[in-house]
Amino acid sequence: xxxxVLALQGDFSEHISMLKRIGVETAEVRLPKHLDGLDxxxxxxxxxxxxxxxxxxxxxxxxxxxxxxSHAIWGTCAGAIFLSKDIGRDQPLLxxxxxxxxxxxxxxxxxxxxxxxxxxxxxxxxxxxxxxxAIFIRGPVIESVSGDAKVLSALEDGRIVxxxxxxxxxxxxxxxxxxxxxxxxxxxxxxx
Amino acid sequence: xEAKTGTWTEKKGLAQMLKGGVIMDVVNAEQxxxxxxxxxxxxxxxxxxxxxIRADGGVARMSDPDMxxxxxxxxxxxxxxxxxxxxxxxxxxxxxxxxxxxxxxEVLTPADEEHHILKHNFKVPFVCGCRNIGEALRxxxxxxxxxxxxxxxxxGDVVEAVRHARSVMGSIRQLQTMGDEELMTFAKLNGAPxxxxxxVKELGRMPVVNFAAGGVATxxxxxxxxxxxxxxxxxxxxxxxxGDPAKRAAAIVKSVTHYQDxxxxxxxxxxxxxxxxxxxxxxxxxxxxxxxxxx
Numbered sequence: 001x002x003x004x005v006l007a008l009q010g011d012f013s014e015h016i017s018m019l020k021r022i023g024v025e026t027a028e029v030r031l032p033k034h035l036d037g038l039d040x041x042x043x044x045x046x047x048x049x050x051x052x053x054x055x056x057x058x059x060x061x062x063x064x065x066x067x068x069x070s071h072a073i074w075g076t077c078a079g080a081i082f083l084s085k086d087i088g089r090d091q092p093l094l095x096x097x098x099x100x101x102x103x104x105x106x107x108x109x110x111x112x113x114x115x116x117x118x119x120x121x122x123x124x125x126x127x128x129x130x131x132x133x134a135i136f137i138r139g140p141v142i143e144s145v146s147g148d149a150k151v152l153s154a155l156e157d158g159r160i161v162x163x164x165x166x167x168x169x170x171x172x173x174x175x176x177x178x179x180x181x182x183x184x185x186x187x188x189x190x191x192x
Numbered sequence: 193x194e195a196k197t198g199t200w201t202e203k204k205g206l207a208q209m210l211k212g213g214v215i216m217d218v219v220n221a222e223q224x225x226x227x228x229x230x231x232x233x234x235x236x237x238x239x240x241x242x243x244x245i246r247a248d249g250g251v252a253r254m255s256d257p258d259m260x261x262x263x264x265x266x267x268x269x270x271x272x273x274x275x276x277x278x279x280x281x282x283x284x285x286x287x288x289x290x291x292x293x294x295x296x297x298e299v300l301t302p303a304d305e306e307h308h309i310l311k312h313n314f315k316v317p318f319v320c321g322c323r324n325i326g327e328a329l330r331x332x333x334x335x336x337x338x339x340x341x342x343x344x345x346x347x348g349d350v351v352e353a354v355r356h357a358r359s360v361m362g363s364i365r366q367l368q369t370m371g372d373e374e375l376m377t378f379a380k381l382n383g384a385p386x387x388x389x390x391x392v393k394e395l396g397r398m399p400v401v402n403f404a405a406g407g408v409a410t411x412x413x414x415x416x417x418x419x420x421x422x423x424x425x426x427x428x429x430x431x432x433x434x435g436d437p438a439k440r441a442a443a444i445v446k447s448v449t450h451y452q453d454x455x456x457x458x459x460x461x462x463x464x465x466x467x468x469x470x471x472x473x474x475x476x477x478x479x480x481x482x483x484x485x486x487x
Contacts, residue, residue: 007212007449008212008449009448010209010212011209011211012211013211014208030453045208046212047269047270049228049231049268050213053442053445054445077209103268107290108290108291109206109291109292110198110287112206113202114195114196115194135202137202138206138209138270138292177201
């Protein structure tokens with residue numbers, strides 16, 4: 001099992017540390033050739049505009065779309081935006097997941113928050129029941145899911161913050177900033 | 193549980209999202225848009241870039257909130273703004289208008305020559321400058337959630353940024369080889385909080401994200417700082433004081449991502465037009481140096 005982390009910009013080293021903790025081999029992806037031999041890919045948190053522009057500049061858009069057809073991809077925050085089909089503004093998107101996303105949906109940095117989530121699918125998959133502590137940083141909200149995409153978790157007010165479509169995963173929050181490896185384990189199960 | 197805002201995790205976390213990126217100084221909404229279009233991961237909103245602050249002299253203060261708000265409206269990426277060292281009311285004002293990060297900056301004229309702001313009192317995160325590990329850990333002790341090497345702002349001369357990054361990185365390496373019984377003396381000699389010294393030894397890195405700043409003017413400068421071990425780069429006067437800001441900005445963004453790939457660095461360094469007119473930091477009189485501000 002070898003998982004790549006898109007290393008154009010953002011907190012890719014935090015994802016790599018989490019993967020190493022659960023014994024997974026990792027690789028940094030900056031160019032199309034770095035996708036060779038990978039079983040899955042994580043698109044980290046960061047600035048989605050920056051990541052999108054660098055993906056276009058280094059001809060990664062088509063190879064990433066192709067990779068996503070047959071491999072697991074998980075996007076956290078900026079990565080979830082990048083995976084989506086529609087964000088209501090013009091910036092490069094992979095459009096792999098049938099989700100509509102709103103950027104910076106909770107406001108500015110002073111509004112960024114931590115909270116506990118109930119994520120049944122995750123608890124079932126990992127045989128655990130303690131709440132998942134989620135960290136949102138200028139986070140997006142998944143406004144709606146369509147097609148095969150399904151809601152994985154929502155806040156108490158109903159706003160969707162995690163979605164899954166087959167082997168594709170999107171979270172508005174940052175499991176890589178916690179010490180809880182459950183989400184990374186769940187993603188590895190999708191990549192297997 | 194209740195949602196919690198303004199936590200230490202939140203403050204440090206935004207800086208973690210900026211890693212591997214370039215934060216650019218901008219003085220108006222048009223420049224902010226050029227920076228965002230070039231791939232900046234954040235912008236620093238200020239009325240005058242450091243090169244102009246140097247040229248103009250006088251007292252440099254927090255920028256007009258209206259001008260900062262216009263920049264916040266113009267772009268979707270995080271917006272930072274500077275307050276004077278020790279000027280906690282400027283910081284309160286910046287927090288109230290919703291900037292994403294406050295830079296308590298030596299580039300502005302200090303308001304307090306003995307104390308920095310107690311940054312733990314704020315919900316908004318702060319970034320501060322440092323020349324060495326002691327200064328960095330004092331600022332983190334006060335609540336800074338991100339650091340940057342000071343370099344010498346507004347010169348286009350990278351030598352001071354290199355000096356400061358080497359000093360910080362060298363101290364981190366030194367701590368790795370020290371016995372636990374040596375840490376208190378290290379803390380004493382460096383004027384650094386003991387608990388944070390211990391944390392640096394355990395982590396093998398700074399407890400918060402650490403960018404380079406002060407004198408970065410070319411893609412090669414930015415990649416140099418990255419190879420020295422910083423997490424990202426601030427570019428101040430280097431972009432909008434150059435011949436072709438949009439092109440240079442995009443090139444520096446690429447150089448920070450591909451900092452280990454010399455062939456890409458060669459490609460992005462081509463035909464960038466005039467770099468900013470540099471000023472040799474070594475020949476600068478002590479009175480004109482900004483990096484010495486900070487206690």
